[in-house]
Amino acid sequence: MKETADSITQSRRNFLKTAGCLTIGFSFSCQPLSASEKPPWQDSLPGSLRQQPQINAWLEVLDDGRIRIFTGKLELGQGIRTAIAQVAAEELDMDLNKVEVHLAETGRTPHEGYTAGSGSIENSAMAVRYAAAAARQKLLELAANRWDKPADQLNVANGKVQQKTGAEQFTFAQLLNGKQLEDDVRLPVALKPKSDYRWVGKPIPRTDIERMARGEPVYVQDLRFPGMVHARVVRPLAQGAKLRSFDVAALKKTVPGVLKTVINGNFLGILATEEYEAVQSQLFAREQARWETAKPLPDEKKLAEYIKKIPAKTRTVKESGDLKTIQQQEGSLLKASYFKPYHMHGSIGPSCAVALYQENKLHIWTHSQGVYPLREALKEMLGLETDAIHVVGVPGSGCYGHNGADDVAADAALLAMAYPGKHVRLQWSRDDEHGWEPYGSAMRMEAEARLDRSGKITHWRYDLWTDSHSTRPGGEPGNLLVARSIEKPFSAPSGGYSGGGYRNSEPYYTIPNLKVDAHFFEGPLRVSALRSLGAYANVFAIESFMDELAEKAGKDPLEFRLAHLDDERAMAVVKKLQELTRSEKMAANEGIGFAFSRYKNVATYCAVAARVFVDTKTCTVQVRKMWSVIDAGEVINPDGLKNQTEGGMIQSASWTLKEQVTFGREHVSSRDWRSYPIFRFSDIPEVEVVIIDRPTEKPLGAGEAAQGPTAAALTNAIYRACGKRIRDLPINLEVRGETRE
Template sequence: MRQSRRNFIKTAGCLTIGFCLGGPSFTWPSPSQSLPGDLRENPHINAWLEILADGRVRVLTGKIELGQGIRTAVAQMAAEELNLDMSQVEVTMAETGVTPDEGYTAGSNSIEMSAVAIRYAAAAAKQRLLLLAAEKWGVPATGLVFTQGKVSTTDGGHTISLAQLLDGRQITDEVRMPVTLKPKEQHQLVGKAVPREDNIRIVYGQPVYVQDLTFPGMLHGRVVRPPGYGAQLLHFDEQAAKSKSPGLLKTVVSGSFLAVIADNEYHAIRAQQAAHAAAKWSAGPPLPNLQGTDLATYIKTLPVQPEKVAEKGDLSTLPNGTTIKATYFKPYIMHGSIGPSCAVARYDNNKLEIWTHSQGVYPLRETLADFLHLPAENIHIKGTPGSGCYGHNGADDVAADAALLAMALPGKHIHLQWSRDDEHAWEPYGSAMIMELEAAMQPSGNITHWKYTLWSDTHGTRPGGQAANLLAAHYIANPVSQRPSGFSGGAHRNAEPYYAIPNQRVDANFFNGPLRTSSLRSLGAYANLFAIESFMDELAASAGKDPYEFRLLNLDDDRAKAVLRQLQQRTSTPSSTTATATTNSTTPNQHPANSTTPDQHPANTKTATGIAFSRYKNAGTYCAIAARVSVDTKTGNVRVQKMWAVIDAGEVINLDGLKNQIEGGMVQSASWTLFEQVKFNEKHITSRDWTTYPIMHIDQAPELEVTVIDRPQEQPFGAGEAAQGPAAAAIVNAIYHACGKRIRHLPVGSINISPTSL
């Protein structure tokens, strides 16, 4: 890593404060445990590591880089165990037939499943290499040292590179527990803020993404979309389209799937416009007419499939008339990837190659095999980063689109780029959700009863081997008619409260909504935690308790309490330069919680701080967030001035990457909470650009501060989805403390403030 890159990263964005807790002994995992992470499915060392001819090591991971920094983290894990420099490690990601099949890059699982597997594979490889050298020289393995890609005797009498030692072979042994890991106190890379190498290329606009790919003789395609869901192609005047399309090489028509292929992207766009004008479509089934009604009210009219999520204790004794109730709502929201979905495909000699930013290259291969009636072994998919996103956007769909065009014109690379209109109108959204809560407390503030009921569509229709989950499958000749099958469990992610409540019940009601939905960052956790942590603030106010103390009173997990106490300290005491165990930080312009800043705000502005807490999936990263919000009492405009986060993700692998994930999660959640909702009329989606679907602008982004509690002796957790839910609740709780207005229906928008509430 060059110093210039390190300095660049250190000065970009906001700063991280970290500190360590935990004793000196390493307690995770115990030797009696089974293989950790994805080693269980791929136990051979050479599934994860290859020794290259020049002595460097190639790391293989089935995960893809989405901006979460997993490429850097897995390289750190391997380099640490093998005593290599980062420059001696390269990473190959998500390629069928090359990397292990690790399913989807999703659920904040990459560190826990892939990086940990690579750590153990690297440690096992080092043990095997030491034994090979010991056998070669006839010396005890304990008398050897392993560093910089070489094995040497302690007296320096023998030295051999890894490539020479293996002589063209690879280490094919299975990893077997126990595996001796490098002692934590000897770590040189893990736990450090190693910057991502692709950051400089991204900032300077150099080729990074699938959208940037070029090949000799590459052609360009575009799909002509119907006017709305389910509309059918009635007639297409191909000659009329060709007459107005210079550079148009081929039109592709299959049922109601209509696309064009041209010699360059500009001509492809022109051809798309001409084909659109030359096509006639049926209207398609209408979407719900919500004029004069509310989407939440409409959802309650839909048939549901009920499911009991959790139950303990006895809610039959829930005291009548003394409970507190509230209902919350989250609308449909979209990924809104900054770079619309894109793929490149080439078909030749019954072989299909695809370059895609799909989050699951192996599941996509199985899906395309079903969709295109090709043997899976004839499809090769290479994961390539895309400019977005976290969740199931249009990446799999555009890969299928590109495959159809490539098979229609064999022997050529076809670059297929969705437009902004395509992305906004046709991606799978995050489902709208309703959350109803009811609780009872003792006079002390201890919650005794808790009832939670949610309504949601599916949060998971990733391809998963099923052609029905691809957009194009519903429009080609002989279309797939059934509704895409989905994963329901994502809807009740984090719906169970993490608090110590003796009597509780959680129920889910699944509906088939009018819009296409699938996985969006954190799935149902965003809405569930928005509701739970907003309700906790309402309960605290009802009990006359401080929001921090009320949560601490109802928690029985010391690590959960630690993040809340640290957040309380960070928001209540103006800080200066803070030296810590992991980094140094200066945090200027910090104000105490719930303070107003009259020197910066006019008299009609009220400022306050709200908080929220969660443990992602109730088993992963701990995250406590505070938001300082100002509310203009004349206009109702809301601005998030600053957000704090304290996280405990167990052992920190890459401090910089961890901080970046939490920062990004807070800003994304703030945008969802304040501005975002998908709108539609009876004909089609009307949120089709950044005007009709506004997101937070860079000049609206808050100041950010992230504090990391590093626990080196604990299991490492992913943190990409830890911040979204508590960030939303912290913002709306701050609004209440500023102006007395409870926000239970998202997005916040402009607040209608009653004078009596101020």
């Protein structure tokens, strides 16, 4: 599947010397706060090229006429491999099947932080576009020199440079003569005119889907190596519980195939020849190991109140105008509070990794979203040199953020170092993933707004309470689960990435007097990045509240939003949604609801409508149809964008209607798909996505844009269907919600 590290060419080694000194997790640190801070798009290199401008960091010419593209991003099911191949094939005028894309691997691909935040098109694909265009320029220059002809009399086609007049041609490889293009990409770069596009903007099918349908090896779970052994880890039910005793001899007696039991502090792992022996060992050890109980958890039923009471650090996200006048008598004042529980990533395939420790070098195959940051954290945890760790990114089951991928890799690394010379395959169980993955934080949101007599919002006050939205490893060993429980433990750093909590907390509407405050608590459960981070809860609250305000003002909900928007592209998605749903006729107990947001307030525009049926006898909701209108700027692959948006709506509807991590006083009780139900086929609505393509605009990350608006569209639709305002998630018509007065 992957080539060995030995095939790295000398020129790659040179480029990589400069690649090691990058800061970790830069994709998070440069998150703009407001729409006014536009990235310097036109006057500097795009995306990750700024950090790594060398052409051969991104592109290698192969002897057989193909091109190999290097991306520091991983394929997560978002189709990034295809999108990147499209932009590269376009700029180099090649057939798509002549372009190979090599995914994240330390020592081979650029360091691009994490595959996260809908940033892969903006950062990686745009870097590849410019690198490929610069390569084309360079290759033309080389050919021009060889023939002593001006470059404008030459053509580039299918891996060759030709003279327009004659039959003479050079392949790229012949021009380079065993070398690679080591020049830096420098502006200006002549990009191909969009009118000549052959691949970009077309719904190019992903080739990996056929490989999946044939059952070919695709995932880290499918890796097999000669002599590979199987491992399982044994964790207590409660986070923070300490291992008191485990009878290693009794295990060996019960499962004779056990090769080794690794106990390191509170970490317990078992290696066996056969996978089923490892499974049996895990079951035995779960019964046999004794754990000291940990700190009790709060009352889950009172979580919405509890998270507001935890001591918090407050940060003002935005302040403008004068909030003191919110108490004036004119117009009307509205207040509401909203709640979102802990959510799970809930990957269908639990996390998995393969690790090998051999000749003082550790190799890890992982579906981590950041191979370089993982290496940095592992280096600290294991006391190894950077060069002694080689991390290879291999696709896994969809993760939608920071799930158990990094943790299982760290577990596997520990086991491999305790059992050198063999590939160790560690598969987490369903219980491991459900019980130990870092969840999306519970959040509480309170909104207050004043409407003037004409029905315009004059004042807006918004407070949110949240835990961190990223505790990714990023060089911090304490963020790896296992590092906290080994003999010489690392403590989890406090705080983590706070920006995610207030993502989209500022409404995208024009409101003269406004204040947004974010309060950061450290909650009872382990948390990290889940698709769209805080935007899901913030947009749910803001767009639910907008619906309440529209009603109070006596306005149509979409017209009310339009009256508060002054961005043409925002208005265009709302108007298109209006047009799409105008002729929908509601049956009894049906309702339609709407919501809008611009992701991160600087990225993709997305408006969502949901049509629901509420069975008032059984208090159940059936989602009939959802629509989305999306503007992600220039679209590289419209079918990829549609797929992401359809899936985003369905996943968000599942979060909103069904999902909540449950826990008792001792431990999380959501341990499988019965105790943490998600959408099944009977829940799936019809979905329709309309794209507003803007080929001359910058392409924007879109994979997370639908999460927030979908939630509010659903609760707003339920209100229209049955008169109940749902402000606490998940939607429960039996115990929650207020009846319309």
